[in-house]
Amino acid sequence: EAGVAQSPRYKIIEKRQSVAFWCNPISGHATLYWYQQILGQGPKLLIQFQNNGVVDDSQLPKDRFSAERLKGVDSTLKIQPAKLEDSAVYLCASSLSAAGAGTDTQYFGPGTRLTVL
């Protein structure tokens, strides 16, 4: 079974530029998550999709971050414009259940390491 795929693995941009990350979850997984992991900290949930609907985006900085999950499968996370403090690893995860996390296992991709100069 293929795991969660993410691209690119690394990205370096200047501040005020825009960037987009792509995620392909495990086939059949209803729920998709985007996390931000700043160096030295644990992952922080940015947004959670259930199929193609948003369940929780309370910690997404909506003035600069956006995300979509078209057709309930792949997802993209965009930052426009980027700030220095956006330097982090962006993790995508998916879980099987449409009921949300609970005790449902989340499977993580390898992440995209973003450096903003």
Add this chain to the structure above:
Amino acid sequence: GNSVTQMEGPVTLSEEAFLTINCTYTATGYPSLFWYVQYPGEGLQLLLKATKADDKGSNKGFEATYRKETTSFHLEKGSVQVSDSAVYFCALFLQGGSEKLVFGKGTKLTVNP
């Protein structure tokens, strides 16, 4: 709010040493508790979990027991290997609360041969 506190790292051990990584939590109810592991260059993987008090999660020789009285979920392994070198994250999920995984800051473990 809900939070997880892990012992500060990094932790450096010799092969076959005993490992304990402390984790305590604060939650408004009774959360499910998890340990995730992140090997170098890889994504997070679920290591073990416990969903109610006194449950013991175990996997790959690692164990953790959900202690409601001390609000703890310490990770232990009797004999570590070089291949256990990774970053370990404790996390909680509270159903009916914020409904999201809340992670600790992670503890980096290095095991030397």
